[in-house]
Amino acid sequence: MNALEQAATDRFTTLLETKRSVILDTWVDQFLADWEGTRHGNLPPEEIRAQSQLFLDQLHRLLQNNFSHSWQPQSADPIVQLLTQLSETWAKKGLAAAQSTFYILSFKRILLARYLELESDPAAFSAAVAVLDLVLDRLSLVVVERFEMTRERLIKQQSLSLLELSTPVVKIWDHMILLPLVGVIDTARARKITENLLNSIAEIEAMVTIVDITGVPVLDTAVAGHLMKTINAAQMLGTHVILTGMSPEGAQTLVKLGVSLGDITTRGSLKAGISEGLAALGKVIIDGHRRAG
Amino acid sequence: MNDEAPCLLDAVHIPIQDYADVAEAGRNALLFAEACGFSKVLAYYIATAVIELGNNIMAHADSDGSIVLTSQFEDTRIVIEIIAEDRGPGIFDVDLALTDGYTTNNGLGCGLPGVARLMDELHIETSDQGTRIRARKRR
Numbered sequence: 001m002n003a004l005e006q007a008a009t010d011r012f013t014t015l016l017e018t019k020r021s022v023i024l025d026t027w028v029d030q031f032l033a034d035w036e037g038t039r040h041g042n043l044p045p046e047e048i049r050a051q052s053q054l055f056l057d058q059l060h061r062l063l064q065n066n067f068s069h070s071w072q073p074q075s076a077d078p079i080v081q082l083l084t085q086l087s088e089t090w091a092k093k094g095l096a097a098a099q100s101t102f103y104i105l106s107f108k109r110i111l112l113a114r115y116l117e118l119e120s121d122p123a124a125f126s127a128a129v130a131v132l133d134l135v136l137d138r139l140s141l142v143v144v145e146r147f148e149m150t151r152e153r154l155i156k157q158q159s160l161s162l163l164e165l166s167t168p169v170v171k172i173w174d175h176m177i178l179l180p181l182v183g184v185i186d187t188a189r190a191r192k193i194t195e196n197l198l199n200s201i202a203e204i205e206a207m208v209t210i211v212d213i214t215g216v217p218v219l220d221t222a223v224a225g226h227l228m229k230t231i232n233a234a235q236m237l238g239t240h241v242i243l244t245g246m247s248p249e250g251a252q253t254l255v256k257l258g259v260s261l262g263d264i265t266t267r268g269s270l271k272a273g274i275s276e277g278l279a280a281l282g283k284v285i286i287d288g289h290r291r292a293g
Numbered sequence: 294m295n296d297e298a299p300c301l302l303d304a305v306h307i308p309i310q311d312y313a314d315v316a317e318a319g320r321n322a323l324l325f326a327e328a329c330g331f332s333k334v335l336a337y338y339i340a341t342a343v344i345e346l347g348n349n350i351m352a353h354a355d356s357d358g359s360i361v362l363t364s365q366f367e368d369t370r371i372v373i374e375i376i377a378e379d380r381g382p383g384i385f386d387v388d389l390a391l392t393d394g395y396t397t398n399n400g401l402g403c404g405l406p407g408v409a410r411l412m413d414e415l416h417i418e419t420s421d422q423g424t425r426i427r428a429r430k431r432r
Binding site: 186 | 312316319320323333334336337338340341344345348393400401403404406407410411
């Protein structure tokens with residue numbers, strides 16, 4: 001660090017001591033004002049204030065202790081720990097990434113404005129800007145990085161739980177089960193679906209299995225291939241499989257693709273599939289009202 | 294050009310690096326074709342072709358490629374063109390790849406020949422530097 005930068009660092013340290021409360025107030029107020037009308041989440045202003053106070057303390061300590069160009073945020077630094085924790089909380093609460101970045105960047109502006117009140121020499125000022133860039137830009141990168149990581153982890157968790165949720169096997173009558181398929185079927189899902197279905201067939205001793213594909217957006221050869229494998233495996237367990245809910249477009253596309261469904265029973269609607277299944281079980285639906293009348 | 298034409302839409306460009314990208318491409322293709330005034334069945338054909346080509350990029354080209362959808366005029370008809378490009382090892386034998394039932398990855402073997410039937414035109418340029426497939430469908 002050259003002499004000017006060292007002087008600027010010392011001046012910032014002094015500013016953080018003497019003007020601490022003014023800086024804190026302006027910062028927090030500006031931050032909250034910027035949020036007005038956007039999603040506040042359930043972040044109480046007192047919490048932001050307390051965190052900002054801690055940030056000022058940590059920054060003060062950082063600048064005081066032989067701060068130099070070689071400084072890099074380390075995960076063990078208290079100031080980095082503070083920011084990662086803050087960023088993680090905000091990401092989970094659904095704040096925008098821009099808001100958490102603005103938090104650090106607005107602080108930079110406030111601190112520089114205070115600095116200008118004391119020192120207006122251009123050379124000294126540009127040294128001050130350089131020092132602040134050095135520390136705060138790196139810190140804002142820490143915030144962004146952690147923010148992204150947290151979001152990515154959330155998305156991964158959600159897609160995993162979606163995978164679990166989206167393959168329910170429903171028992172709709174004694175020895176009759178329904179597998180409603182919704183959404184895109186990739187290899188991972190197809191495996192999961194087959195596993196769930198075969199277990200349920202064995203457990204319920206299903207004689208009829210209805211596979212409903214109303215919710216499958218596009219039937220390409222990969223999906224058709226997965227579907228056939230699942231159905232073949234089910235048939236090996238001795239269940240009668242009925243495929244329902246194929247759209248007219250889906251049927252025409254499969255024919256064009258040259259995919260044949262072989263000897264699988266198909267019915268247009270789920271309703272037709274259920275009545276077919278009941279018939280196969282030897283059940284008859286009787287209209288109670290008509291018989292009474 | 295013709296301002297009233299419903300198909301003067303921006304080209305759709307989707308990088309394919311993931312099976313989720315393929316699904317995204319299929320969804321976009323369906324919307325794009327319908328916005329261009331294609332019937333439901335034709336839009337479904339185009340979306341399926343896009344998904345087949347996307348799955349091919351994933352399976353054979355080390356997940357490195359892209360799909361671009363454009364709409365054009367041909368005489369007075371609207372044409373949707375799919376361009377699927379990758380930097381994979383190329384198709385060894387194009388005629389064989391277009392044969393029903395031929396597969397190198399345990400699939401059904403009707404993806405590429407299926408695309409040929411779903412679309413009006415199919416042009417394949419391939420080398421060991423990669424593959425570029427151009428498929429067109431007229432409204």
